[in-house]
Amino acid sequence: MESLHLPVSPPENEAQLLEQARLLAGCSLGELGAMAGLPVPKDLRRDKGWIGILLEMWLGASAGSKPEQDFAAIGVELKTIPIDRQGRPLETTFVCVAPLTGNSGVVWETCHVRHKLKRVLWVPVEGERTIPLAERRVGSPLLWSPSEEEEMQLRRDWEELMDMIVLGQVERITARHGEVLQLRPKAANGQALTDAIGANGETILTRPRGFYLKKPFTAALLARHFLL
DNA sequence: GGATGATCATCC
DNA sequence: GGATGATCATCC
Numbered sequence: 001m002e003s004l005h006l007p008v009s010p011p012e013n014e015a016q017l018l019e020q021a022r023l024l025a026g027c028s029l030g031e032l033g034a035m036a037g038l039p040v041p042k043d044l045r046r047d048k049g050w051i052g053i054l055l056e057m058w059l060g061a062s063a064g065s066k067p068e069q070d071f072a073a074i075g076v077e078l079k080t081i082p083i084d085r086q087g088r089p090l091e092t093t094f095v096c097v098a099p100l101t102g103n104s105g106v107v108w109e110t111c112h113v114r115h116k117l118k119r120v121l122w123v124p125v126e127g128e129r130t131i132p133l134a135e136r137r138v139g140s141p142l143l144w145s146p147s148e149e150e151e152m153q154l155r156r157d158w159e160e161l162m163d164m165i166v167l168g169q170v171e172r173i174t175a176r177h178g179e180v181l182q183l184r185p186k187a188a189n190g191q192a193l194t195d196a197i198g199a200n201g202e203t204i205l206t207r208p209r210g211f212y213l214k215k216p217f218t219a220a221l222l223a224r225h226f227l228l
Numbered sequence: 229g230g231a232t233g234a235t236c237a238t239c240c
Numbered sequence: 241g242g243a244t245g246a247t248c249a250t251c252c
Contacts, residue, residue: 048248049233056233067231082235092243094234127235175244182244187229189247194229207246208230215243 006036008060013074014143017059021123021141024058029125030134032058040134052080055123055138069116076119076143081218082127083139087226090127093213098183100196100209103166108155111162113181113211117154120144124222142225150180150221157181158211168197170206180217186210 004023011017024032029051033040036057041047055061061070061078070078082090096112108114124139146154157178164173175182187208198204 044235044248046248047233048235049250052233080234091235097230185245185247186234187247188249190245192229 004035004058006057008058010060010062010073011071014076017071017074017076017121018141018143020059021121024055024123024138025140027138028134029054029136029138032138033134043129043133051082051125052078055080055125059121059123071121076121077116078121078123080123080125081222083124083222084128085126087124087139087222089215089218089222092182092184092215093218094186095181095211095213097186098161098165098209098211100165100170100194100206101203103162106162108158111158113154113158114151117146122218122222122225140226142222144221144225150217153180153217161211166197168199168201170196170209171204173209175212178214180214182212182214183209184212 004027008020011020030040032054036054038050038054038057041050044050056070056078059071059078062068062072066072069075079093081093084090096116099106099112120143122142122144124142126136126139157180161173161178161181161183164170164177173183175184177183185207190207192208193205194208196204196206
């Protein structure tokens with residue numbers, strides 16, 4: 001039985017990654033933060049990515065802001081997901097920024113969403129705001145790939161949303177579009193603007209958007225895991 | 229601004 | 241109460 005200590009080397013295979021993730025299950029964020037020398041913030045309001053960064057350290061992820069998978073060598077992406085006491089997600093899951101221009105000819109097979117979701121290590125973390133951040137516990141990890149049905153759902157939604165973007169309808173897209181995948185703003189604030197295609201094919205400025213997984217989708221894949 | 233990490237908080 | 245639209249920090 002291995003014990004908990006830092007630094008953690010990048011995992012060489014999935015089994016190693018899962019083993020390390022299982023060691024973290026049951027630990028509190030306070031414990032993991034202290035051992036990592038990371039001060040635990042009072043809450044997440046100004047540190048929304050703190051848990052993600054903490055778990056990256058503890059799992060040996062290629063830290064920080066590289067535009068590739070968290071575990072590039074073994075092709076796995078890490079997602080922490082806040083859950084309630086029933087194990088259901090408290091938030092949608094950000095996947096990636098949505099490209100709003102230069103999309104003619106893009107196809108599902110080679111898109112960023114599919115690549116990001118090809119293989120994901122889900123790490124549930126207690127997320128109820130009534131639980132002090134330091135006391136919240138890490139849950140049992142799940143190494144996941146989309147089933148055929150899940151991939152079809154994702155593909156349908158992605159194609160619908162990308163069609164609207166390409167056809168200059170981005171401003172008409174709301175978070176209600178898509179069955180399992182939605183498009184929502186993803187920016188520092190309301191002042192952030194980026195190029196997109198307008199209704200008449202012209203270039204317009206609009207808020208940057210991101211793809212997010214809706215809660216029922218992640219709830220189902222987590223539930224499947226916990227029932228097995 | 230856009231990529232990384234996401235959650236907040238208002239409105240319905 | 242919960243989802244949608246808004247927002248926070250950091251790096252380059």
